[in-house]
Every structure is written in C-alpha cells, then in structure tokens.
Amino acid sequence: MTVPPRTHRATPGQTVGPFFAYGVEFDRMHQVVDPYAPGAVLLGGTIRDGAGAPVPDAFVEIFGADSDGRVPQARGAFRRDDHTFTGFGRAFTNEDGRYEFFTRNPGAPIGRAAFFAAIVYARGLPDRLHTRIYLPDDSAALAADTFLSSLVPEERATLVATRTPEGHLSHDISLQGERETVFLAF
Amino acid sequence: MTAEAIAPPVNSLAAPDRASQREITAEIGELHAALEQRERSGEAIPSTVIDFPAYRSSILRHPTKNLKLVDPETVELLSPAFGQRDVGAVESDLTIQHAGEPLGERLTVRGRLTDSWGRPVPNQLIEIWQANSAGRYIHQRDQHPAPLDPNFTGAGRAITDDAGEYAFTTIKPGPYPWKNHVNAWRPAHIHFSVFGSSFTQRLVTQMYFPGDPLFALDPIFNTIWRQKDRDALIGVYDHDLTSEEWATGYRFDIVVDGPDATWFENEGE
C-alpha cells in the first residue's frame, strides 16, 4: 500500500515561551511510576545551552514502553493511580537546569535497543526537539541498532544514558555546542 | 514607597544588546530574504526555523547541527492516549474557574484537529495557556506592570471529540512587552499544546488574532518564515461561532504532521 499525497499543510510550531509552567503542569507529572514502587528508576540529567549554562526554563516529555516492551495505550496518560502504567511523563527543569523522572526501564523486542522517546521544549527554542534516550545495558543491541550505527561515536554518546551504581539513569542534554545532543527528524 | 519598591526589576530574560525595533525588523527581513534564497536554490527548509537570531534568547539554545532523519519505531508512532474522562468540562471554560467573571472580551475558540491527510484526530489532548486581557500572565516571573485579574488564571484543557473538534471559552489576551529588544511587544496570542495520534506529531504553537499591528515586528511569530505558514496561526473570525449577547467566535484548525508511517497507523482504526 502506498501513502497518498498530503492534502493539509501542517500547522507550524512555536516556542513554549517563558510562562508555560501553569499551562502544562499536571499532578505528579514526572512520576510515571511511584518513586517507591518496585522497578522504579530515576531518569535525570541537566539541560545546557551552547555556553554550557543550565537551562532553567525548559521541559522534557518522555514516552516509553513498559518493561515488557509493550507500548501503553490505556486512555488517561495523565493518570497517576499507582496501577496503570501510562508511559508518559513531563518534567520541568529546575533552577540548575535539572530534570527528573521516576519511571520503568522500557523493554524492547529481542535484539532491539530499548529507548525512551523524548521531546525537549524551552523558552528560546523556536520549535520542539525530538530525541531518544537509549538504555546503556544491552551493548549487543546498541551495536546492532542501524540508526546508532549511522552516527559517529561522539554523536552516539549523546543518545545513550549512563547507568549509575544505584541502577538509575543519568542523561544530560545539550541544546548546542561541542557535545550537542543528536535531535531527530522523522 | 521604599527604594526597593521603585528599583527596576532584575530580569534575567533581558537580551544584553538592547537592539531597537528598527534593527530587529531589519534583521527579520534579512533572515527571511536569506531563507527564500536558500529555498530557491533547492534546500528544504522547515516551516519554523530554529536558527533565528532576531529572537535573541534562541542564539545559544538552538542546535546547530542538522536534525538526523530516523525511521520511527513503535513508541514514536503511537501516542500517549487520552479520553473524555481525563479532562473535566469546566477545564475548557477559562471564564468560570473563579468566583467572578474575568474582565475582557469573551471568546469562543473552536477548531478541528486533523492530520496531514485531513483525517480527524479524536480523543486527544489540547492544552492552552495565555495572558489576561491586560497582557499579564499569572506566572510569577511575569513582571509586566499590568494588573492581575483575580478571576482569571489563563490555563485550559480540552479533549477532541469524534470529529476531532475542540472548543474553549476564554477572554481575548492582551499584547504584552518582553525584553528581546527595546520596546518589544508580543502580538496577542494563546499558547496551544497538542497531542496527535503519534508522538512524532506532537505540536506546541501559538494562535494569533486577525489584523494585529505587531505581526511584522515580532521575532517569535517570524521564526515562521513563510507568510502562508504564519497565516495558518491566525484564528479566523467566524460569525457563525459568535453567540448572541455572549461571545465572539474564532476558528483555529490545527494540522499535525508526522512521517509517512503515521498514515498506516491511523488507517487500521
């Protein structure tokens, strides 16, 4: 089956501006799972600008599969009822440019590299940026990933999180500069 | 009044070079001309350009490398899912969230959410936020010395119906000053955050109002460099949406775009 030509021109994106917080906040939005639930991991990092300064007025969204690799499709992605895993979270950066989520390690089909889909928004960023946050654990799957393999090692490193000794995930995002994160077009 | 109270507010949002409006307007013109030239020579340029230095705070915040084209995987082709139960009916009416009615021009904003093939996107979330009728946000970092309205917060949510339609009741936001350059003012706008049927279709944008004299002066609006794309962000006055003795009506249709694979994802449903 072929894809028919598009008939409608896409609405262009704009910056979220400086005052988004009260417009997009929802209850426990960065707690995709309860921090004390079994299997909960902390995914966090710092967003920096081209001068290496933290970006305190940004937010990140993640959407990830459950640990078994299934992508949640239950309605109510804002719901935080402690038994439905919606896979979706949103986190504002704090004054130090740091964002944090409590979530689960996403699963992936056998042999495939697991990742969170992620989107970054900020004051000063004219449009949102898509990226991925890969889990670092399965090195064979990471090596076999065709997209990661198409990148030079420095680029690839910007997409793979670091596992801390506590089992958490650390992942910084650079909007610009030497260690600029790889951002995606689909 | 104490000295502290009359000291100018410290505002980290101010651009250091304090350019004039004339300079910024000239920069916008030059940037648009350069983009047109690049497109004429065959380059594909997105609707919103992220490298747009007339918007001063973007200078250190936009990636300088090209976006990497990637085949979307399942999690990117699906979307966080919503339903009618996720948003209360009062959340789409920004004029009834307090004890009294907010001041300002009452509006109905209605529109349809579709994909690039014109297919409605039902059961998805639209979030909006805006300044009050005096051009002041409730956000604590907004230091514009215009009054807050005790009866207006300025945030709302709605879920699209089976036809992809949404509607909000609100008041018309005022234009407001910002510190991009000297005497910089944003045209009146409502911020929109929209979920499509695929995470790749995620959209955050702003809706404007017809005939705003600030359009040509505003570097944020002009990060959208083609006139026809800017026009798509201007709500259309619709007298059929205007209700007698109550509110004027504007239509704002939204099209979310995703890769070809999103066509197949939605055909199955």
Ligand SMILES: [Fe+2]
């Ligand atoms: Fe705004």
